Amino acid sequence: MLCGMSRLSLRSLTATATFFAVAVGVVQLLNPQRDYRPPLSSPKFDPVTVLLFQIPLLLYRNIIPKSVPMKYYKSVSAFMIAVHFGFGLALAGMLRPSKIQNFLALPMSPNFDPALAFAAVGSLLPNVLAWVTHIRSAEKPVFSRKFQLPLNDEIDWKMVVGSAIFGVGWGSLGICPATGLVMMGGFVEQWRTIGSWVLGMSVGRLMIPSWVSMVSLFRRT
DSSP states (O other): OOHHHHHTOOHHHHHHHHHHHHHHHHHHHOOOOSSSOOOSSOOOOHHHHHHHTTTHIIIIIIHHHHHSOOOHHHHHHHHHHHHHHHHHHHHHHOOOHHHHHHHHHHHHHHTOOOOHHHHHHHHHHHHHHHHHGGGGGOOTTTTTSSOOOOOOOOOOOOHHHHHHHHHHHHHHHHHHHHHHHHTTTGGSHHHHHHHHHHHHHHHHHHHHHHHHHHHHHHHHH
């Protein structure tokens, strides 16, 4: 979502609108007045914490390129970016499923929490500005030979159905793949959640080629 919408990709915008609408519908069906907890405390702006969170940016933007061999730069910087992103999710409270579901309940719920909207705007806006003002017209990245951008811009049934399925899971659990990976250690006892997640990805990976073949065969006949 972040990468695609930052590039103003119509495919990503469509996918986001689809899974968001489905997730909101799922939360409403699950009764937003039940089992959702209000925020634990009122959010407070802490400038020291915000400044500390810029340290990883200095590492993978300035320090790592000068201290790590270029052949290891992508792996090391990707790891630091992932750690930075994980800390950002924790700071924004996105690791609490109830916080996500409270947002998806929309203002109709007394427990509505708009924090996710601020997190999305705070992450999307700088990336959109960077794409529009510089990256889109740049010949190549600073530390790579070329941009690795998705080539598929088609809005097909697989994208729409997959987005809808994602919306069902996101709305019912309040967890997306990014937060799920960060929270994986906390799910050790909740083996059903991990098991259903892994099973769903595995079954989808096995079934999609068969569905595509069947659709292609149907079209030819």
